[in-house]
Structure formats: structure tokens, C-alpha cells
């Protein structure tokens with residue numbers, strides 16, 4: 179896991195496949211900085227904060243959350259600033275927070291299909307025991323979009339939907355033409371075994387086409403150009 183630099187204001191911590199740690203984004207302005215997603219555990223978040231400290235970058239005041247999935251949100255409880263989530267994401271987090279987190283309860287949720295095997299296996303690798311999991315809801319809630327002026331640079335969190343989850347959001351750094359996309363373009367693992375709905379994908383690709391950006395940063399992959407991501411996603415738009 180290495181902190182990668184896009185430019186003087188934008189960085190990201192690389193993802194880790196083994197425990198499904200997603201990319202954690204970072205944008206620094208003249209007045210304050212923000213991070214994108216809180217990671218899958220306190221230790222993931224701590225690793226991110228340490229890499230900022232190592233590079234003398236200011237710790238983020240806000241964490242903008244792309245969607246409710248455990249790997250993006252289970253570090254929220256350990257975040258020292260404010261967490262910004264859509265109301266749709268927050269509703270799911272409320273449900274997850276009320277759940278019991280121990281082996282038996284998680285296994286039961288696998289049977290009822292509220293949890294998926296892949297997440298279960300990755301959680302087991304990330305945590306010694308499930309009772310170390312702590313779920314938090316957000317502290318700042320928005321409906322469809324929210325813009326933060328960091329000083330000389332703005333970050334807009336936009337609810338984009340797409341094939342992955344209904345609550346998927348992306349973070350757009352307008353001045354730099356960078357889009358942190360979370361998992362928005364991925365398949366639907368919680369309701370559709372990873373399948374991609376071509377209609378939702380088409381809407382998402384249309385959104386990407388109209389947005390002005392040069393760098394696309396996915397939640398579990400290396401950055402791509404606008405042309406690359408649209409090319410990759412276009413073949414999933416065809417209704418078979």
C-alpha cells in the first residue's frame with residue numbers, strides 16, 4: 179500500500195486485494211483537506227493517516243463516503259473529523275449498526291443472503307474476530323450532492339447510482355478534472371451475484387460522457403483516463 183500522487187493537491191492510498199481494502203482518496207486545499215472513504219477497519223484508516231503524516235500532509239477534516247459497503251465504511255468509527263454520507267447510505271449504515279457482529283450472527287446473515295461470502299472471507303482476514311467490527315453512521319447527511327470548498331479547490335460528492343449499488347456516489351474534483359468513482363461501475367454483488375445491469379450501466383456511462391474529467395480513480399483499481407474507462411464500460415451497456 180503506497181500513497182500515490184496525482185498532483186500537488188490529490189493523492190490516493192492504493193487498494194489491497196487480499197482483504198478487499200479499497201483505494202482511499204485525499205484532496206488538500208489551502209484551508210483544509212478531505213479523504214474519500216474511511217476504509218474497511220481502524221487499522222486500514224490508521225495506515226492511511228500514517229502515510230499522510232509521513233508525507234507531511236494535513237489530516238483530513240472530512241471523510242466523504244462513496245457507498246455503504248463494509249470495505250468503505252468500517253473505518254468511520256475511528257475517523258477524527260466529520261463523516262459526510264448520502265441519506266441513502268446512512269439508512270443502510272443505521273441497519274448495519276443495529277446488527278450483531280459475531281461469527282454466528284454473520285454466518286446467519288450469509289444464509290439469509292444479507293451478507294455475501296466474499297465480504298465474509300475478507301472480513302475474516304482483516305479482523306481477528308468479528309466483535310472488533312464497529313459500524314458508524316454519518317455526521318453530515320446530504321440528499322443528491324454536496325460541495326466543499328477546500329480553498330482553491332472544490333470537491334463535489336454526487337449521488338450517481340450505477341450498477342453496483344443504488345447509493346453509489348462519486349467525488350468530483352472540478353479544478354483538477356479528477357473523479358473518484360468508488361465502486362459505482364462494478365457489478366451488483368449484494369443483490370445480483372456480481373451481475374451488471376446494462377440499463378444502469380448505460381445511464382452511468384452517459385453521466386461519465388457528459389462530465390469533464392481526465393483522470394478516473396476506481397475504488398479497487400489503478401487510475402484510468404476518461405477514454406479508457408468509457409471504452410471498458412461500453413461493452414456492458416448492451417442489453418442481451
Ligand SMILES: [Zn+2]
Nearest residue numbers: 245247342361
Ligand atoms: Zn462496493
